[in-house]
Amino acid sequence: MTRLKPKARIRRLLSLSLFAGLAAALPAMAQGDAYPNxxxxxxxxxxxxxxxxxxxxxxxxxxxxxxxxxxxxxxxxxxxxxxxxxxxxxxxxxxxxxxxxxxxxxxxxxxxxxxxxxxxxxxxxxxxxxxxPLLLVSSAQLPPTNVKEMVAWGKANPERMAFASSGNGSGAHLAGELFSQAAGLKMMHVPYKGISPALPDLFTGQIAIIFDSVQTMMPLVKAGKVRALAICNPTRWPAAPNVPTMAEAGYPAVTAxxxxxxxxxxxxxxxxxxxxxxxxxxxxxxxxxxxxxxxxxxxxxxxxxxxxxxxxxxxxxxxxxxxxxxxxxxx
Structure with a gap:
Protein backbone atom coordinates (compact mmCIF):
# COMPACT_ATOMS: atom_id res chain seq x y z
CA MET A 1 0.00 0.00 0.00
CA THR A 2 1.30 3.44 -0.98
CA ARG A 3 1.68 5.72 2.02
CA LEU A 4 0.50 9.31 1.56
CA LYS A 5 2.77 12.18 2.44
CA PRO A 6 1.68 14.23 5.53
CA LYS A 7 0.21 17.10 3.50
CA ALA A 8 -1.63 14.67 1.23
CA ARG A 9 -3.02 12.81 4.26
CA ILE A 10 -4.28 16.09 5.74
CA ARG A 11 -5.97 17.06 2.46
CA ARG A 12 -7.60 13.64 2.24
CA LEU A 13 -8.84 13.81 5.83
CA LEU A 14 -10.31 17.27 5.24
CA SER A 15 -12.04 16.04 2.08
CA LEU A 16 -13.50 13.03 3.89
CA SER A 17 -14.67 15.25 6.76
CA LEU A 18 -16.37 17.67 4.36
CA PHE A 19 -18.02 14.80 2.51
CA ALA A 20 -19.28 13.30 5.78
CA GLY A 21 -20.73 16.66 6.84
CA LEU A 22 -22.54 17.08 3.54
CA ALA A 23 -23.83 13.51 3.69
CA ALA A 24 -25.24 14.10 7.16
CA ALA A 25 -26.91 17.33 6.10
CA LEU A 26 -28.51 15.94 2.93
CA PRO A 27 -31.34 13.99 4.63
CA ALA A 28 -32.47 17.07 6.55
CA MET A 29 -32.16 19.23 3.45
CA ALA A 30 -34.08 16.73 1.37
CA GLN A 31 -36.74 16.41 4.05
CA GLY A 32 -37.08 20.17 4.20
CA ASP A 33 -37.38 20.43 0.42
CA ALA A 34 -39.91 17.60 0.14
CA TYR A 35 -41.76 18.44 3.32
CA PRO A 36 -44.63 17.92 3.74
CA ASN A 37 -45.63 14.92 1.66
CA PRO A 133 -53.04 40.56 26.77
CA LEU A 134 -54.91 40.80 30.06
CA LEU A 135 -56.99 43.78 31.11
CA LEU A 136 -56.87 45.02 34.70
CA VAL A 137 -60.38 45.96 35.83
CA SER A 138 -61.78 47.07 39.18
CA SER A 139 -65.20 47.07 40.77
CA ALA A 140 -67.25 50.12 39.83
CA GLN A 141 -68.45 50.17 43.45
CA LEU A 142 -64.99 51.20 44.70
CA PRO A 143 -63.59 54.78 44.61
CA PRO A 144 -60.41 54.29 42.47
CA THR A 145 -60.69 55.23 38.79
CA ASN A 146 -57.12 54.53 37.69
CA VAL A 147 -54.11 52.40 38.65
CA LYS A 148 -52.44 55.08 40.78
CA GLU A 149 -55.60 55.59 42.81
CA MET A 150 -56.10 51.82 43.15
CA VAL A 151 -52.60 51.33 44.53
CA ALA A 152 -53.07 54.15 47.04
CA TRP A 153 -56.51 52.85 48.03
CA GLY A 154 -55.18 49.29 48.35
CA LYS A 155 -52.37 50.39 50.67
CA ALA A 156 -54.86 52.31 52.80
CA ASN A 157 -57.37 49.44 52.81
CA PRO A 158 -55.31 46.21 52.73
CA GLU A 159 -58.13 44.19 54.26
CA ARG A 160 -60.32 44.97 51.23
CA MET A 161 -57.63 44.55 48.56
CA ALA A 162 -58.69 41.16 47.20
CA PHE A 163 -58.16 39.95 43.65
CA ALA A 164 -59.88 37.04 41.96
CA SER A 165 -58.66 34.43 39.51
CA SER A 166 -59.90 31.30 37.80
CA GLY A 167 -57.71 29.17 40.06
CA ASN A 168 -54.29 28.76 41.65
CA GLY A 169 -51.51 29.04 39.08
CA SER A 170 -53.78 30.52 36.41
CA GLY A 171 -52.73 33.47 34.27
CA ALA A 172 -54.98 35.81 36.25
CA HIS A 173 -53.45 34.58 39.51
CA LEU A 174 -49.87 35.13 38.36
CA ALA A 175 -50.76 38.53 36.86
CA GLY A 176 -52.11 39.54 40.26
CA GLU A 177 -48.94 38.32 41.95
CA LEU A 178 -46.81 40.27 39.48
CA PHE A 179 -48.82 43.46 40.05
CA SER A 180 -48.67 42.96 43.82
CA GLN A 181 -44.88 42.64 43.71
CA ALA A 182 -44.41 45.61 41.37
CA ALA A 183 -46.70 47.94 43.32
CA GLY A 184 -45.72 46.82 46.80
CA LEU A 185 -49.29 45.80 47.59
CA LYS A 186 -50.46 43.13 50.00
CA MET A 187 -53.37 41.57 48.17
CA MET A 188 -55.49 38.58 49.08
CA HIS A 189 -55.88 36.06 46.29
CA VAL A 190 -59.35 34.52 45.98
CA PRO A 191 -59.43 31.61 43.51
CA TYR A 192 -62.71 30.67 41.83
CA LYS A 193 -63.66 27.80 39.53
CA GLY A 194 -63.51 30.03 36.50
CA ILE A 195 -63.91 33.76 35.97
CA SER A 196 -67.72 33.79 35.67
CA PRO A 197 -68.34 32.75 39.31
CA ALA A 198 -66.12 35.64 40.45
CA LEU A 199 -68.05 38.35 38.62
CA PRO A 200 -70.92 38.84 41.12
CA ASP A 201 -68.38 39.50 43.90
CA LEU A 202 -66.47 41.87 41.62
CA PHE A 203 -69.67 43.77 40.79
CA THR A 204 -70.48 44.30 44.47
CA GLY A 205 -66.96 45.29 45.49
CA GLN A 206 -66.16 42.24 47.60
CA ILE A 207 -63.43 41.63 45.02
CA ALA A 208 -61.42 44.77 44.22
CA ILE A 209 -59.70 43.82 40.98
CA ILE A 210 -59.38 41.07 38.43
CA PHE A 211 -57.20 40.40 35.39
CA ASP A 212 -58.97 38.92 32.37
CA SER A 213 -59.16 39.18 28.59
CA VAL A 214 -60.24 42.34 26.79
CA GLN A 215 -62.86 40.32 24.92
CA THR A 216 -64.50 39.21 28.18
CA MET A 217 -64.22 42.42 30.17
CA MET A 218 -64.89 45.28 27.74
CA PRO A 219 -68.65 44.55 27.45
CA LEU A 220 -68.82 44.77 31.28
CA VAL A 221 -66.83 48.03 31.17
CA LYS A 222 -69.26 49.50 28.64
CA ALA A 223 -72.18 48.37 30.81
CA GLY A 224 -70.71 50.28 33.76
CA LYS A 225 -70.30 47.21 35.96
CA VAL A 226 -66.49 47.41 36.14
CA ARG A 227 -63.78 49.99 35.40
CA ALA A 228 -60.93 49.34 32.98
CA LEU A 229 -57.74 50.52 34.68
CA ALA A 230 -54.97 49.37 32.34
CA ILE A 231 -54.02 46.92 29.60
CA CYS A 232 -51.11 44.62 30.46
CA ASN A 233 -49.54 45.06 27.04
CA PRO A 234 -46.64 47.15 25.72
CA THR A 235 -49.06 49.09 23.49
CA ARG A 236 -52.71 50.11 23.72
CA TRP A 237 -55.29 47.66 22.45
CA PRO A 238 -57.47 48.48 19.39
CA ALA A 239 -60.64 47.28 21.12
CA ALA A 240 -59.91 49.52 24.12
CA PRO A 241 -58.01 52.53 22.72
CA ASN A 242 -58.78 54.79 25.69
CA VAL A 243 -57.38 52.35 28.27
CA PRO A 244 -53.75 53.16 29.19
CA THR A 245 -51.02 50.53 29.28
CA MET A 246 -49.50 49.44 32.58
CA ALA A 247 -46.32 51.23 31.50
CA GLU A 248 -48.28 54.46 31.08
CA ALA A 249 -49.73 53.84 34.53
CA GLY A 250 -46.23 53.61 35.98
CA TYR A 251 -45.67 49.83 36.02
CA PRO A 252 -43.80 48.81 32.85
CA ALA A 253 -42.84 45.40 34.30
CA VAL A 254 -46.49 44.36 34.54
CA THR A 255 -46.96 42.84 31.11
CA ALA A 256 -49.19 39.82 31.44
Missing part, protein backbone atom coordinates in the same frame (compact mmCIF):
# COMPACT_ATOMS: atom_id res chain seq x y z
CA UNK A 38 -48.28 13.45 3.98
CA UNK A 39 -50.83 14.65 6.58
CA UNK A 40 -49.65 16.58 9.64
CA UNK A 41 -51.06 15.96 13.12
CA UNK A 42 -51.47 18.95 15.44
CA UNK A 43 -52.32 18.28 19.08
CA UNK A 44 -54.27 20.81 21.14
CA UNK A 45 -53.74 19.86 24.80
CA UNK A 46 -57.09 21.34 25.85
CA UNK A 47 -60.78 20.51 25.41
CA UNK A 48 -62.63 21.23 22.15
CA UNK A 49 -64.47 24.53 21.82
CA UNK A 50 -62.09 26.75 23.79
CA UNK A 51 -60.20 29.69 22.32
CA UNK A 52 -56.99 27.71 21.77
CA UNK A 53 -58.92 24.97 19.96
CA UNK A 54 -60.97 27.40 17.85
CA UNK A 55 -57.91 29.44 16.85
CA UNK A 56 -55.92 26.31 16.05
CA UNK A 57 -58.61 24.98 13.73
CA UNK A 58 -58.88 28.33 11.97
CA UNK A 59 -55.14 28.67 11.40
CA UNK A 60 -54.50 25.01 10.54
CA UNK A 61 -57.25 25.02 7.91
CA UNK A 62 -55.45 27.91 6.21
CA UNK A 63 -52.07 26.18 6.63
CA UNK A 64 -53.42 23.03 4.96
CA UNK A 65 -54.55 25.10 1.98
CA UNK A 66 -51.05 26.52 1.59
CA UNK A 67 -49.03 23.32 1.94
CA UNK A 68 -51.42 21.07 0.00
CA UNK A 69 -51.63 18.46 2.74
CA UNK A 70 -54.29 17.76 5.41
CA UNK A 71 -53.59 19.14 8.89
CA UNK A 72 -55.50 17.05 11.41
CA UNK A 73 -56.26 18.72 14.76
CA UNK A 74 -56.44 16.33 17.72
CA UNK A 75 -57.56 17.28 21.26
CA UNK A 76 -55.65 15.64 24.14
CA UNK A 77 -56.70 17.58 27.24
CA UNK A 78 -55.62 17.13 30.85
CA UNK A 79 -53.13 18.16 33.53
CA UNK A 80 -52.98 21.83 32.48
CA UNK A 81 -51.88 20.90 28.96
CA UNK A 82 -49.22 18.40 30.00
CA UNK A 83 -50.87 15.21 28.70
CA UNK A 84 -51.00 16.38 25.09
CA UNK A 85 -47.61 18.04 25.39
CA UNK A 86 -46.03 14.82 26.66
CA UNK A 87 -47.40 12.99 23.63
CA UNK A 88 -45.74 15.36 21.17
CA UNK A 89 -42.51 15.61 23.19
CA UNK A 90 -42.13 11.85 22.69
CA UNK A 91 -43.18 11.83 19.01
CA UNK A 92 -40.85 11.51 16.04
CA UNK A 93 -39.10 14.84 15.29
CA UNK A 94 -40.06 14.84 11.62
CA UNK A 95 -42.48 17.75 11.37
CA UNK A 96 -45.56 15.54 11.15
CA UNK A 97 -46.45 15.74 14.86
CA UNK A 98 -46.87 19.29 16.18
CA UNK A 99 -48.32 20.93 19.28
CA UNK A 100 -50.23 24.14 19.99
CA UNK A 101 -49.44 25.66 23.38
CA UNK A 102 -50.40 28.66 25.46
CA UNK A 103 -48.56 30.54 28.22
CA UNK A 104 -48.97 27.60 30.64
CA UNK A 105 -46.33 25.78 28.58
CA UNK A 106 -43.64 28.16 29.89
CA UNK A 107 -45.13 28.47 33.39
CA UNK A 108 -45.70 24.78 34.15
CA UNK A 109 -42.04 23.97 34.94
CA UNK A 110 -42.12 26.37 37.90
CA UNK A 111 -45.46 25.03 39.16
CA UNK A 112 -44.86 21.32 38.59
CA UNK A 113 -41.27 20.37 39.55
CA UNK A 114 -41.79 16.72 38.54
CA UNK A 115 -42.85 16.47 34.90
CA UNK A 116 -42.60 13.50 32.52
CA UNK A 117 -40.87 15.71 29.95
CA UNK A 118 -38.91 18.97 29.84
CA UNK A 119 -40.93 21.65 28.01
CA UNK A 120 -37.82 23.73 27.29
CA UNK A 121 -35.54 20.90 26.14
CA UNK A 122 -37.86 18.31 24.59
CA UNK A 123 -39.89 20.77 22.52
CA UNK A 124 -38.94 23.76 20.40
CA UNK A 125 -40.69 26.79 18.95
CA UNK A 126 -42.03 27.00 15.41
CA UNK A 127 -44.19 30.13 15.28
CA UNK A 128 -46.05 32.35 17.71
CA UNK A 129 -49.61 32.64 16.49
CA UNK A 130 -50.47 35.60 18.70
CA UNK A 131 -50.52 37.38 22.05
CA UNK A 132 -53.58 37.68 24.31
CA UNK A 257 -51.48 37.67 29.44
CA UNK A 258 -51.49 34.50 27.47
CA UNK A 259 -50.17 33.68 24.05
CA UNK A 260 -50.69 30.84 21.62
CA UNK A 261 -48.12 29.23 19.38
CA UNK A 262 -47.02 26.20 17.39
CA UNK A 263 -44.13 24.02 18.59
CA UNK A 264 -42.47 20.75 17.59
CA UNK A 265 -40.29 17.99 19.06
CA UNK A 266 -36.84 19.37 19.84
CA UNK A 267 -34.82 17.50 17.20
CA UNK A 268 -37.02 18.46 14.26
CA UNK A 269 -34.72 19.43 11.34
CA UNK A 270 -34.13 23.19 11.02
CA UNK A 271 -35.21 23.10 7.38
CA UNK A 272 -38.61 21.72 8.39
CA UNK A 273 -39.03 24.30 11.16
CA UNK A 274 -38.13 27.07 8.70
CA UNK A 275 -40.66 25.77 6.16
CA UNK A 276 -43.41 25.66 8.78
CA UNK A 277 -42.68 29.13 10.16
CA UNK A 278 -42.59 30.64 6.66
CA UNK A 279 -45.99 29.16 5.84
CA UNK A 280 -47.39 30.21 9.22
CA UNK A 281 -46.24 33.79 8.59
CA UNK A 282 -48.07 33.75 5.27
CA UNK A 283 -51.24 32.47 6.96
CA UNK A 284 -51.08 35.07 9.74
CA UNK A 285 -50.73 37.86 7.16
CA UNK A 286 -54.03 36.96 5.49
CA UNK A 287 -56.55 39.76 6.21
CA UNK A 288 -59.42 37.41 7.06
CA UNK A 289 -57.25 35.48 9.54
CA UNK A 290 -56.03 38.68 11.16
CA UNK A 291 -59.58 40.01 11.48
CA UNK A 292 -60.81 36.82 13.16
CA UNK A 293 -57.85 36.66 15.55
CA UNK A 294 -58.38 40.28 16.60
CA UNK A 295 -62.06 39.46 17.20
CA UNK A 296 -60.86 36.75 19.60
CA UNK A 297 -58.70 39.32 21.40
CA UNK A 298 -55.49 37.99 19.85
CA UNK A 299 -52.71 40.09 18.32
CA UNK A 300 -51.23 38.07 15.37
CA UNK A 301 -47.44 37.72 15.62
CA UNK A 302 -45.63 35.02 13.59
CA UNK A 303 -41.84 35.11 13.46
CA UNK A 304 -38.92 32.70 13.19
CA UNK A 305 -38.56 29.47 15.22
CA UNK A 306 -35.53 30.72 17.17
CA UNK A 307 -37.37 33.92 18.10
CA UNK A 308 -40.30 31.98 19.51
CA UNK A 309 -38.06 29.57 21.42
CA UNK A 310 -36.11 32.47 22.94
CA UNK A 311 -39.39 34.05 24.00
CA UNK A 312 -40.62 30.81 25.61
CA UNK A 313 -37.41 30.48 27.61
CA UNK A 314 -37.56 34.10 28.75
CA UNK A 315 -41.19 33.65 29.85
CA UNK A 316 -40.22 30.55 31.84
CA UNK A 317 -37.56 32.55 33.70
CA UNK A 318 -39.80 35.60 34.25
CA UNK A 319 -42.79 33.72 35.61
CA UNK A 320 -40.57 31.33 37.55
CA UNK A 321 -39.31 34.31 39.52
CA UNK A 322 -42.87 35.55 40.15
CA UNK A 323 -43.94 32.09 41.34
CA UNK A 324 -40.94 31.78 43.66
CA UNK A 325 -41.21 35.29 45.12
CA UNK A 326 -44.98 34.99 45.56
CA UNK A 327 -44.75 31.54 47.13
CA UNK A 328 -47.32 30.20 44.67
CA UNK A 329 -48.26 26.61 45.43
CA UNK A 330 -50.73 24.27 43.77
CA UNK A 331 -52.90 22.20 46.08
Missing amino acids: RPIRVVVPYTPGGVSDTVTRLVMLKLAERIGQPVVVENRPGANGMIGSDNIAKSAPDGYSLLVVVAAHAINPSLYPKMSFDPLKDLTGVSMIGRI GSWIGLIAPAKTPPAVLAKLSTEMDAVLRQPDVQAKLIDYGIDPVGGKPEQFQTFIKSEAVRWGEVVKKGGVRLE
